[in-house]
Amino acid sequence: MGDLEPIPAVIGRKAGYTLDRSPVRHRADTHMSTFTDTLTPRGYGRKPENPEETYTDTGKTCKFHTERTLVEYLGIKPRPFFHLTCCVVCCQCLDASRPWLCYWILHSLELLEEAVPAAVVSDVCQFLARCQSPTGGFAGGPGQHAHLAPTYAAVNALCILGTEEAYNVINREKLLDFLYSVKQPDGSFVMHVGGEVDVRSAYCAASVASLTNIITPTLFEGTHNWILSCQNWEGGLGGMPGLEAHGGYTFCGTAALVILGKEHMLDLKALLRWVTSRQMRFEGGFQGRCNKLVDGCYSFWQAGLLPLLHRALFKDGDVTLSLSSWMFEQQALQEYILLCCQNPAGGLLDKPGKSRDFYHTCYCLSGLSVAQHFGNQDLHHELVLGKEENRLAPTHPVYNICPEKVAQAIQHFHQLPIPAQKGATACAEDQS
Numbered sequence: 001m002g003d004l005e006p007i008p009a010v011i012g013r014k015a016g017y018t019l020d021r022s023p024v025r026h027r028a029d030t031h032m033s034t035f036t037d038t039l040t041p042r043g044y045g046r047k048p049e050n051p052e053e054t055y056t057d058t059g060k061t062c063k064f065h066t067e068r069t070l071v072e073y074l075g076i077k078p079r080p081f082f083h084l085t086c087c088v089v090c091c092q093c094l095d096a097s098r099p100w101l102c103y104w105i106l107h108s109l110e111l112l113e114e115a116v117p118a119a120v121v122s123d124v125c126q127f128l129a130r131c132q133s134p135t136g137g138f139a140g141g142p143g144q145h146a147h148l149a150p151t152y153a154a155v156n157a158l159c160i161l162g163t164e165e166a167y168n169v170i171n172r173e174k175l176l177d178f179l180y181s182v183k184q185p186d187g188s189f190v191m192h193v194g195g196e197v198d199v200r201s202a203y204c205a206a207s208v209a210s211l212t213n214i215i216t217p218t219l220f221e222g223t224h225n226w227i228l229s230c231q232n233w234e235g236g237l238g239g240m241p242g243l244e245a246h247g248g249y250t251f252c253g254t255a256a257l258v259i260l261g262k263e264h265m266l267d268l269k270a271l272l273r274w275v276t277s278r279q280m281r282f283e284g285g286f287q288g289r290c291n292k293l294v295d296g297c298y299s300f301w302q303a304g305l306l307p308l309l310h311r312a313l314f315k316d317g318d319v320t321l322s323l324s325s326w327m328f329e330q331q332a333l334q335e336y337i338l339l340c341c342q343n344p345a346g347g348l349l350d351k352p353g354k355s356r357d358f359y360h361t362c363y364c365l366s367g368l369s370v371a372q373h374f375g376n377q378d379l380h381h382e383l384v385l386g387k388e389e390n391r392l393a394p395t396h397p398v399y400n401i402c403p404e405k406v407a408q409a410i411q412h413f414h415q416l417p418i419p420a421q422k423g424a425t426a427c428a429e430d431q432s
């Protein structure tokens, strides 16, 4: 397993890569004549509550928005726990994503440095325990089938809570059995028994297995080669070999390879070219795929790749890397999130005109955190747009929970023995 620290202590000199670094104030002056690399409509930079005034009109950062504090603007401070405890009517369509709701909300709160009361921590632990399947792994809700996506969300949520009660919810032996039950002979994983294969599953499996210390010698046999085969001619990764490169899948595949210590086997320069080309020069935000509109959630899925790439290129011996900034326009991304992705009543969203939701709130905030913090504890450089109150806590670019919670979970679970490979035999029998 690779070193999970995103950035080493010493990095090297200034980057020489070709990301278009034209300052935001210049982008505003010139975007209409030169803006050909996205299909975004003209009014895209408009603030929904001030339709008469655009970001383009002012030609500079909007003072009103960037000087308001993020918590003030988000408006979730007065009732931060409402949806952790009351989620009956408005979220029926998310009935199979309930551990996700816990994760999205808890991670948003930790980024905002809002404490969770002990009683709520315990309630969430008990709820997630009810989502754990008797056959191992977690389901989207109590009584449902185990699935890798809510398993990832539940383990992340429990690690954010970080109490003994939270850690003790996870049945590591059964979790290992579940991972073997979804492992495929070619190294890939299905999302659930009888379900689909894609690169998300490899990431979810690698993430929970590494956090809880259940990686056996055979669990990820062949997985890195399967993930590598998802990198295509564009430079990014598709959901499966041969599919179009996509931000979410590219993050999942790259982060999984970092966990498995094989990220150097990617074509890193092609990946760097692909991901930096996904930041749009007018909006400042990222698109998920070539020729798609910018979407706030790719602030994490795409920008979150840059810390992984920075570290991988450093390990590869690149001495031209910056000591103070990632290889994307960090200020432009912060402007897009703060100016275009906030609902005045609280919460964040895809783009102006769209509804707020917990998924976009979590990933817009996660992307904002990546854009504000360069490096790790040894070498840290902050770039916070607007008031100091806009500052979020740093996030770990592999797991997307705060780095101290990753360290605490790894310290806790690495004191425990790796469970016996009961599932390995079952897997071998299945394949015979």
Ligand SMILES: [Zn+2]
Residues within 6 Å of the ligand: 295, 296, 297, 298, 350, 360
């Ligand atoms: Zn989105």
